[in-house]
Amino acid sequence: MRATLRFLADLPVYDEEQPYTLYGFPEDVGPKTNCVYEDVPGIEINDLRHSSTTEQFLLPACGFQLHRQPSASRLRADMFEDFRNRPEVGAYLEETTHLAMQALNAPRALCIDWRFRRSGSTSGVRDQLDEIGKARHRALAPAGVMHCDYSYRGGLTTLQKHLTPDEFQDVLGGGGGLKSVWRALSRVENTPLVFCDRRTVRLEDALELDQVSPAQVEQSMVLKYRASQRWFWLSRQDPEEVVLFTSWDSVRGGDILGHTPHGAFVEGEAGEGYGKPRESVEVRLVVMWQHETADT
Template sequence: MQTTQTEIATATVNYLPADTDQPRIFIDPDGEIGRRIDPVREQTLVTLHDVREGESPKFLSHGLEFITMPSKVSEFDKDQSFRAVYDPEIDALIKKVGGAQEVVIFDHTVRVDDENVRRPARHVHGDYSATSGPVRLRELLGDETAAEWEKGHYGIINVWRPISHPVQTAPLAFADPTTVQEGDWTDIDIIYPDRRGQITGLKRNDKHRWIYMSEMTPEEAVVFTTFDSAGTPAIGHSAVDLTVLPENAKPRQSIETRALVRFN
């Protein structure tokens, strides 16, 4: 059975509990390659508000925008030869939607909703924290250039789009930033055998309003903030599990692109 435009979609998301204190993710603990230990999370049923049916947020006011963006690229190979065409498309898109002066694309991640490959992330999070955002800037640009960027306004943006076919499983959904409070966020340390990283996690709050675009196609994309030097919070997001799926639903395939951006 497939939801129709007149039906209300519901899905489950995985929050951090409201009383979470110093959550951590352990990668390859004690030398066990491939093992991952996550903090306890609460599976929560939420209503999804479809932007196709109402007002859609804009990046300049909300840090989040759904757009129509046909691409000349349809195959995203592991050797990343697609970047010669795709990166200029993303560069132009970010400058248009986000008002960026300079864009440095540094990461492409393909995900497939299949246990044998890199799957969609099913926990509510932001990609960077107030600590890890500036660290990433310096890792990518070096201390001298990073210092110049730090004199002004910069951030990290994610551009996400489906691949191959419309999204039918594990759509990407977002906590409406106007319903998220500062205290809902907490830093999550990621402990690797040889280093530490940090992302942010969102604690459960039943006041959050969840939005998505139903059955996004490869001709559509969503642009959202994952770090902002001016202190604007990241957009909490997660792959979600719909309670009703189309018959013989195809596993989601998607690509996400991260970029450093320097604003005017």
């Protein structure tokens, strides 16, 4: 199928300025962002369900892979939206952590974040900076801009925040990375997730984005469009069809992006006004293949 996807516009300003967005600052501080986005229509989105070569869609190669695994939890929106359901959410996060370990043959993984999203929501991830503890229990809008969750620097900062110095060095040496596990709460009919084969992305088309709040600066990436990019989705994705994708990879160098660009449809057959709202949960993990305890 063909759909419209949203990208960072290819403008000369980004040759001199790094893209940025400000959150939580007074209105008189100046421009809140220098990002200009464009909707690119008619992009071919390849359906993984009809692919005869699914063996090529593996995490180490393209940056994402499918994994069929029913959840032991009774997934529903209020489970993630009600702050009082923390034990149920905790059980799902633990289950998903073990799923990632099994799927990736990793001896250890650490859950560091999760996001519940619903199409049609107007909330952004930083809309509740003064209530960060409860922000995870509010439905966020799907991310319509094609992006990567972390830049290389942003991934390093995140790892240092959650790991011991020894664990950090293990991951930095190729013993792990940041992965995400994405699951729909019901069959997806609206704003499905799309992924780009990272092998088809030119490194210079993935630009680091500074996300600046009064307390910190986080770095993600936004993508410029090129016709050489190959995009994929899974039609009628159901809750048992989980997507694992690479958010950050310690391997740097060469000409392959160490992150997986992704986002949601803007319009088309499965766009915002089509079908019932999409509800999904994404779990972010540090996955480690090398880990030695202090007793070894």
